[in-house]
Amino acid sequence: MTTRVLFSAVPIHGHLLPLLPLARAVAAAGDHPLVAVPESMTDLTDGLPVRVYGPGIELLLAETARRTGGAPMSDYEAVAELFAGTRPDLTYGEALRHAHQQQPALIVADEYDVIGPMLASALDIPLVQHAIGLPVSPPQLATAMRTRTELRYAQLSLKPVDPLALVDPWPPALQQPQWNRPPDRLAIRLPPYATATARPRVPAPAEGRPRVLITLGTVILDRDLLDALIDAVAALDTVDVVALIPPGVDHPLIDARAHVRILPFTPIADLLDEVAVVVSAGGAGTVLAALGRAIPMVVLPLGAEKPMNAERVAAAGAGITISDPRSAGGAVAAVLADPSYTAAVGHLAAQINAAPEPVQVWQALREALFDA
Numbered sequence: 001m002t003t004r005v006l007f008s009a010v011p012i013h014g015h016l017l018p019l020l021p022l023a024r025a026v027a028a029a030g031d032h033p034l035v036a037v038p039e040s041m042t043d044l045t046d047g048l049p050v051r052v053y054g055p056g057i058e059l060l061l062a063e064t065a066r067r068t069g070g071a072p073m074s075d076y077e078a079v080a081e082l083f084a085g086t087r088p089d090l091t092y093g094e095a096l097r098h099a100h101q102q103q104p105a106l107i108v109a110d111e112y113d114v115i116g117p118m119l120a121s122a123l124d125i126p127l128v129q130h131a132i133g134l135p136v137s138p139p140q141l142a143t144a145m146r147t148r149t150e151l152r153y154a155q156l157s158l159k160p161v162d163p164l165a166l167v168d169p170w171p172p173a174l175q176q177p178q179w180n181r182p183p184d185r186l187a188i189r190l191p192p193y194a195t196a197t198a199r200p201r202v203p204a205p206a207e208g209r210p211r212v213l214i215t216l217g218t219v220i221l222d223r224d225l226l227d228a229l230i231d232a233v234a235a236l237d238t239v240d241v242v243a244l245i246p247p248g249v250d251h252p253l254i255d256a257r258a259h260v261r262i263l264p265f266t267p268i269a270d271l272l273d274e275v276a277v278v279v280s281a282g283g284a285g286t287v288l289a290a291l292g293r294a295i296p297m298v299v300l301p302l303g304a305e306k307p308m309n310a311e312r313v314a315a316a317g318a319g320i321t322i323s324d325p326r327s328a329g330g331a332v333a334a335v336l337a338d339p340s341y342t343a344a345v346g347h348l349a350a351q352i353n354a355a356p357e358p359v360q361v362w363q364a365l366r367e368a369l370f371d372a
Contacts, residue, residue, distance in 0.1 A: 003031040003370055006104035008095075008116030010083060011038050011057050013218030013247060014283050015110045017193045018132050022108060022167065023048050025358035029366065034102060036095065036115075053098050054091035054115075063090065073303055080144030083112050088152050091115055096122055106369060108167070114149050121158040126369055129163040133284035133305040134170060134312065164369065167361060169288055171351035174312045186364060189355040192289035194269035202261070202271060205240035209259065210276035212332055215244040215268070217283035223249050228325035229279055229300070234260050235329050239336075242271065277332050282306035282313075291318060294349035296341035298322060298331040317344030 007023050009016040016037065026033040027048065035045050040056040064082040065071070071078035092115055099119045108128045109116025120127035153160060166182055169190040205211040214229050216222065230243045240259050245251045247265040255262050268289045278290040282301035287309050290297050297319030301310035310321040317340060320331040335341045
């Protein structure tokens with residue numbers, strides 16, 4: 001029997017993209033995935049069946065700013081309001097109508113998504129949580145989200161649903177020191193984000209010049225910060241710099257410096273060949289992609305779980321955490337000069353790549369939930 005699976009994520013690239021490998025595995029097994037996205041994100045699903053509903057992140061951010069008096073997204077209360085206040089208020093009713101029409105047998109939700117768990121409760125169907133980064137952190141954010149979520153469950157007469165499994169791409173060596181493996185955890189190896197569309201290959205760096213990839217990911221839409229990182233790394237004058245423009249940021253693609261190349265938003269899988277160091281804001285997708293290819297990092301963590309991601313990378317000896325973009329050049333030089341970073345990241349890459357493939361994870365979930 002074909003199983004219909006609804007995938008639900010916060011409408012941000014870095015939350016949706018990690019769910020797509022499992023959605024593709026569902027399709028490959030002959031089952032029927034449905035990926036819930038706003039209209040503005042349908043192009044990211046790369047041919048997977050979609051269910052279009054809910055506002056995009058721009059509208060959600062604007063409404064959250066109105067509700068919080070313009071509080072920045074570095075404020076935990078503002079982030080909690082975005083995820084667990086504004087979004088369910090503007091999305092849940094429409095999502096429930098679609099869910100009643102589609103009748104999924106299972107919901108897979110990203111760890112910051114509250115719509116999926118609410119739908120699982122309303123439809124009385126199983127829920128699987130899909131980790132994006134490390135567990136929702138810090139505690140202030142988790143508490144602020146829980147307070148808002150409990151209020152909305154009470155208003156809708158819903159009861160929280162315990163997830164039947166946690167799909168987790170983070171290797172044991174990157175987990176927090178107090179971490180104990182949850183009994184329902186299913187490890188998964190997430191391939192770096194890629195699309196079926198062929199793209200021109202970035203030319204190899206000049207001989208003897210290590211390549212440094214600079215990316216802010218898909219959430220930090222800060223042109224000035226990107227330029228500050230580029231300038232700091234390019235000042236080394238001995239490296240080849242490739243910088244990636246975040247989606248939606250207006251930035252010229254031409255740089256006067258011969259050793260600097262600026263690219264529009266590009267799937268990271270197309271960029272990791274011959275990269276010696278990745279400089280990033282600490283997003284989960286970038287961290288796992290770089291470490292999975294045994295590339296050490298320099299991380300300037302900004303917002304949500306990124307400081308925790310950066311702390312764990314540094315604790316594992318796989319990179320350096322900085323707090324000022326002007327420090328990026330010195331940190332890159334330090335990583336390139338010290339072979340211990342390469343050794344440490346090799347250990348992490350082995351753990352990341354030893355995890356089961358998405359097709360194996362879906363097979364295990366399907367057998368546990370429906371074939372028993």
